[in-house]
Amino acid sequence: MSDVASAWAKAQDPVDDHGRVHPKAKDILKTMAPYADADGEVWAAVPVLAMECCCTERTIQRGLAVLKKCGLLIDTGTTKTWNSRVYPIYRMPLETGHASSVRRLAAERNAAKARSRGDAHVTPSADAPPTPMSPQGDTDVTPRGDTGVTLIGKGITQGLKPSASVRASEAAGKAWAAKAPERVAPVHVQRAWLAAIERSGETDDRLLSAVRACVARDPDFGRGKAMNLDRWLDEDRFQAWLPDDGALAQAPVVAGWSGPARVRSAVMEAMGAAGVASYLDPASWRDEANAVVAVTRIAADRLTAGAGPALRAIGVSVVVRGVGHG
Structure with a gap:
């Protein structure tokens, strides 16, 4: 379950061809979001979505089309087979748009305040001609869409990025x-x-x-x-x-996968760099069992689902706290 994706989905407005917010598409996005992984990847079982959204499968298909056209679902080119049906795996672009409804409301309030003030503080007067840094044509000097909030995915705040x-x-x-x-x-x-x-x-x-x-x-x-x-x-x-005695806490930092290179190669090919960083790097290697020891059950499930066939092909299993995952 992804709290990040759920908060993000609630703040988005899928717009149809007529420029109107499509409420059913938004319901579908919010319903799919809890199933997304840490990278925003999710697959949509149409019958399940139809049941959870109280509508027909045809309505779900139309809603998915709106979400794809709006760029709120991006087809990854990979698929998932469930109950003999093949479904595309999508990625939710969590790095774009507002991160949550709270942040969206704050951005809209800030934008409204900026509009109410007008540009009296920035428009050059007749005695002061524009300079190259004037807000005239400000696309060269301001991040696009800087309504007073962070540009998600760019790491930019309205202050600094040291x-x-x-x-x-x-x-x-x-x-x-x-x-x-x-x-x-x-x-x-x-x-x-x-x-x-x-x-x-x-x-x-x-x-x-x-x-x-x-x-x-x-x-x-x-x-x-x-x-x-x-x-x-x-x-x-x-x-x-926060420390109150002046002593700063230390904790182990994961440097990377320390097990066999063939295991990393298999996971990399099946899940990409994000899968390696999220689920394999924090894991350890149990040589006598020829097994990857994941740090959490969720991590073990993700490795098994994403790279299970590739790992089994080289004789490697995935375990968590002594429990096998195949």
């Missing part, structure tokens, strides 16, 4: 992925990290310490109930884990 913060957010993502790789979406983590630093005034070191302390001591990780890291940051959950 390289130290980017490195710190990457380290935080690796620490979190050591126990919950399915709860880390790097693009969203970087956006949430920069916003948290700007909002709280905390340093990168202290925020990274809070992440590491949470990974090491929060019992939710042991129960498989860890939050998405970007949501954890957005909700200021880090406040409870």
Whole structure:
């Protein structure tokens, strides 16, 4: 289940050929979103969607066509067979649009305020001719669509994007992925990290310490109930884990897959770099069993579903805490 995709889907407006929001297409998008993985990939079983959306399969097909035309579903070119029917696997472009309804409302309010103020503060007067940096033709000086919110997927805020913060957010993502790789979406983590630093005034070191302390001591990780890291940051959950004694917490950071190269090659071919980074890199290798030991049951399920045939072809199984996954 993807909380990130669910929040994103609720904030989007699928528009039909007549320029109107298509309510059934939006219902379909919201229904599909919880099934998406950390990369936004999801397949749509039309009969299931028809049942959950209380409509016909034909209505679902029309809604999917609207979503594809709007760019809210992108065909990956791969398919999934279920109950003898073949369905395309789509990717939800989580890096575009508003991340949530709350952020969309904030952006629209900021845009309305900007329009109400007009351009009195930026339009050159007759005595002051335009300069090359004037807002006239501002596509060269302002990010497109900068309504006062982060451009999702670009890592741009209306303040700054220091390289130290980017490195710190990457380290935080690796620490979190050591126990919950399915709860880390790097693009969203970087956006949430920069916003948290700007909002709280905390340093990168202290925020990274809070992440590491949470990974090491929060019992939710042991129960498989860890939050998405970007949501954890957005909700200021880090406040409870900030160091108060001057000592910065440390936690193991996943450097990469340490098992056989043939296993990495098989997963790379089947699932791509994102699959390797999310599910294989945090895993360990059990030589006597010729098995990949995933860090969570979800990670084991994803590896089995995405790369199971490729791994079985080289005699490798996937296990989690001693339980086989084939």
